[in-house]
Amino acid sequence: MFTPPLLPFFLTITGTSAHLAKRDSWGGALSLGPTTSHIIHAVTTLIPGAAPPTQNGELFLWPGMSNGTGDLIQSTLESWPDNSWCGAAVGEWCVRASLFGSFGQLDGIAGVVKGTDEVKIEFSRSADGLSWTQNVTNAVTGAYLSSFVHDSGPMTGWGTGTECDNSCNGTIAAQTYKNTTITLASSDTAFGDTLGVSGGTTYTGLEVSADGTVWSIESINVPAMDQAM
Numbered sequence: 001m002f003t004p005p006l007l008p009f010f011l012t013i014t015g016t017s018a019h020l021a022k023r024d025s026w027g028g029a030l031s032l033g034p035t036t037s038h039i040i041h042a043v044t045t046l047i048p049g050a051a052p053p054t055q056n057g058e059l060f061l062w063p064g065m066s067n068g069t070g071d072l073i074q075s076t077l078e079s080w081p082d083n084s085w086c087g088a089a090v091g092e093w094c095v096r097a098s099l100f101g102s103f104g105q106l107d108g109i110a111g112v113v114k115g116t117d118e119v120k121i122e123f124s125r126s127a128d129g130l131s132w133t134q135n136v137t138n139a140v141t142g143a144y145l146s147s148f149v150h151d152s153g154p155m156t157g158w159g160t161g162t163e164c165d166n167s168c169n170g171t172i173a174a175q176t177y178k179n180t181t182i183t184l185a186s187s188d189t190a191f192g193d194t195l196g197v198s199g200g201t202t203y204t205g206l207e208v209s210a211d212g213t214v215w216s217i218e219s220i221n222v223p224a225m226d227q228a229m
Contacts, residue, residue, distance in 0.1 A: 025163070025168065026199065028162050028175075028198065028199035028222035030197045030198075030201050030222075031158070031195070031196050031197075032182065032192075032215070033158060033159070033194055034068065034156035035156050035157070035194070036190070036191075037184040037191075037213075038156055039183070039185075040125045041122075042181070042182045043123070044063050044160075044179065044180040045119065045121070045178050046119045046121060046175060047116070047117070047175065047178070048119065048175050049172075049173025049174055049175055050092075050173050051088075051173075052171065052172065055080075055168060057165050058079070058080050058166060059078070059079040059080075059163070059168050060077070060164075061077040061093075061162055062161050063160050063161075063177070064158070065157065067153060068157065070101065073099055073134060073155065074100065075095065075096070075136050075146065076096060077094070078093060086112055088112045092114055093113040094111070094113075095112070095119060095136055096111070096136075096146045096148075099150050107148065108134065108146045108148035113145065115173065117138060117140075118139035119137075119138065119139065120136070122135045125154075129154070131150060132149070132151075132155075133147070133148075134146075157194075171224060172224060172225040172226075173224055176220070176221055178220075180216060180217040180218075181214065181215070181216045183214050184214070187211055187213055188213075189212040191212075192206055192208060200223040201220065201221065203217050205219060
């Protein structure tokens with residue numbers, strides 16, 4: 001049986017920046033956190049654009065959550081020189097729900113995503129506060145793509161990322177995240193002040209509920225990234 005490749009352990013959200021333990025190139029990103037509360041639910045829909053038709057190295061697109069010191073919850077769209085491990089064809093992505101920590105990397109079963117697909121990525125904390133569920137589905141059809149459930153502590157930051165490792169090359173398509181909603185356990189009216197962007201990323205429609213617990217972003221737009229061959 002073919003063993004899926006392992007992702008690098010690369011995102012830790014601290015303040016308004018996302019720090020990489022290992023990287024070659026860092027594309028557009030947006031981050032929120034840390035909150036003075038903690039996150040109990042987060043959902044976004046990612047339209048990734050086509051994966052590069054030819055590629056060296058590895059390309060990763062993701063939303064993720066962390067508290068800066070513990071586990072990293074991350075559902076990742078992946079493009080490798082050979083994506084046959086998940087059944088993806090040229091221009092398609094592998095996607096899997098993953099968890100990173102001192103134990104290494106744990107993954108759900110991987111699915112296949114086309115560049116025009118709308119990929120709904122949802123993180124939900126259990127009522128008892130012990131575990132997190134990641135669900136990745138097609139936002140239009142509802143089709144299952146990947147999922148993973150594991151015990152993890154409270155999360156205080158949420159962010160997106162675009163990473164190109166090991167001399168990844170070619171043109172990385174623009175990405176859009178839409179209908180992003182982050183729900184906090186208690187009010188944090190200053191959570192929006194922690195928002196940071198990089199790599200030309202823009203956003204529209206940042207809003208907060210009257211009680212300061214539900215934050216939403218209508219659209220996050222990550223520009224195309226052109227890597228030298």
